[in-house]
Amino acid sequence: MSLSIPIERHRLDNGLKVVISPDPTVPVTAVNLWYGVGSRNEPPGKTGFAHLFEHMMFQGSAHVPKNRHFELIEGVGGTLNATTWFDRTNYFDTVPSHELDLALWLEADRMGWMLPAMDQEKLDNQREVVKNEKRQRYDNQPYGDWGERLQRLVFPEDHPYHHTVIGSMEDLDAASLADVELFFKTFYVPNNAVLTVAGDVEVAAAVASVERYFGEIPAGEPTPPVPGRVDVEPRLGGTVRDEVVSDVPLPRVIMAFWTPPFSSDEFPVGEVCNALLGMGRASRLHRRLVRERRVAKSAISYQYPLLSGASMLLTWATGYARSGLEDIEAALGEEVLALSDVEQAEVDRAIALVETDLVHALEQVASRADQLSMFELYFGEPERVNTLLDRLRSVTVQQIRSYAKERFGPDNRAVVTYQPANGNGGA
């Protein structure tokens, strides 16, 4: 099948890019904002700030007291949240469609008038919330530091992906109200954002509402360049390693490869490789490592869609207590490289599953809006939602084979291993 999600683009005078995607078949509308700022924009000493700032965006704005955003959206039967990542921060409200204006009014108020509502007490409160988030999701979790370790291995110290989104406790402690103000004025400007409205809307009415609430927010300066050195060598030049012994239940090997960035023409090849390796029960890693060789209890792969200079394709295999780390790593390394003998039938199967998953994602207007925002912000091309599948289908077997040979060998690997303390995990 070929996809044809309707897409209307618009741009306000202040630079805000607007995408409207009408779908009258459900009485639901998604309002989705992507700001072009993430952890990559944090200079040294400010790690974790983009995410802490995201929390501050929920602390009220000039006309919206603290907690009121949640009260109003939940009160009409809507849901909302936000996430921060390497290259962007997104905010999303999903509401019954007759409440579109409420969501727009709330998002506009914090884009335009956030600072008057900020104070030290709110910052201190959210600093504690975020520190507890860090403890809950990373510090108090088996394997919780894997991302931090991997990023340090793969990206040089002056690269914007060297540090994690959650940041360090010291930097969080150092964050001040002055930082909040500067960050807001630098990055939370309409010309650094995309607003997508998807769902049960009429295009003209939606555009008019967006104009009404966002139109008078003044444009800001162009955002400063990403700090640090973005250009990197096209491969790691060897196998870089971090071997960890800690309180984990089972041995785990994480193996990542430097890949070209999201903007590269080669990126779709990596996406097909990712599907071949890790998507479904017939995929390479599950079939070979879990089902046949039984060296791992589970195995996954993930292709990061990163923008700055390079991206990563990540694989990992969690072993059994009886599995040796060397055996897991050797088997994982063999299976990723073995993609260099892939045949067309296997590629077709992987693409069939990608298609199902994509259609499934587009069933929800919130997820539709999120993808439209991403493609508009990153590439100025929301239509990629409709051409995504064709881009993957056009990847050839020969391209996959070459990609696997060039990218997945020992000259381009970052490996983090976890060995259970006390020798074994007991299972």
Place this chain on the structure above:
Amino acid sequence: MTMVDRTTPPRGGPIRNFDFPEIDRRRLGNGLDLRVARVSRLPVVSVRLFMRSGESALDAGRAGLAVLTAAAIDGGTRKRSGTELAEALESIGARFGASAGWEGSTAHVYCLADRLPEALELLAEAVLQPGFPDDEVARAKEQHLAGLRQREMDPGSLASDTALARYFPSEIPYSRRDDGTPSSIEPIGAQQLRGYAEANYRPEGGGLVVVGDVDAGEVAALAERCFAGWQGVPASAADFQVVPATREPTILVVDRPGSVQSEVRVGHVGADRLIPDYFALSVANLILGGTFTSRLNLNLRERHGFTYGVRSRFAFRARPGPFQVSTAVGNDVTAPAVREILAELEGLVEGGPTDQEVSAARDFAAGVFGLQLETVGQIASRVAQLVVYGLHDAYYHEYRDRMREVTTAAAHAAVRRHMRPAEAQIVVVGDADSVAGALQELGVATVEVEQGQPRG
């Protein structure tokens, strides 16, 4: 440019009504209860085959057998190996899986609608003719055991699992997780799985739910073909009454030296899915800890900064499941967080919710219900609930009206009936040296300290 009034929230437009999709219900020749809903937004379909073969019907010695059997279904059929089954499904882009829980076992598939005939045939083959080859069963079992081990070392899972055994007496299945224990899983072999599926994967008491861009008549004809000759009643049936393990409050600290945070659970036996005040209790729980703006979250997170988040939840099952407040908090604020949780529970029981809270919570519940009917999978899950709990056919058509009818008095009555802070069982997984003393000083109960799972 016209000036905008930014001081007051815009009023909503007229509500767009919509209905839960009509369900075509019929009985197949073999007695299987078929329910089909046509939803044609996108050319996809979601299928759920529910069988009343659940963990509730298993004694402690066989705990986890239904879950492991469902997990091992992907090991292949009498005609195909596990890899061949996966390849057959995935080459038509079908997402297939099977799982089991307290009430039963479910096989499900999601695919493009024009692939339904092949997908349903494969699903039927997997469930009616499972192979359970020895090597695949050994693999599934080893994975299962390793998964149990992982949970023991995950502080949040450990806290939840430990708490169950505080709420329910050990002879009740709900006192454990629904996927068993190492000692109940260890003796299971391929023969037990074959025997379990043969005796319990039976259509009576179950149902087949198909939602998507399909025609009910065609689905019925297809299902007749795929499930022809399949008959019978599951051999095992649940037979127990739920009583609380104790009526006295208790505090247990599971020592995890070096923890930088405490996982906290506060709860007791809750309520079953068919209680007459289900809607009122759901509204009450939203107010306590079911939304971002709930009393618990505004207190522990937004006022005190104790936590990243806190929630409360009733696990509604065929019999009363747990009612539980869950959060993770810093070591130094563990006792204050427990104190605040108990205070919020007591406050809600004593003072009841306000009219404004009840109004906001029921509007949230009614609105979110509509938001959660976008995908065929979401709708199929709802329809399957009708089968699982024997809810009447129009249940989801009336759902929002029933939710909007909840009064403040009814919500308060539900709180008084189902929340009992004086009987709270408190479990903390964390660094005992840092937290036990302050917990003792709360004066709620004598703190028991237990060593965490031995490492290695």
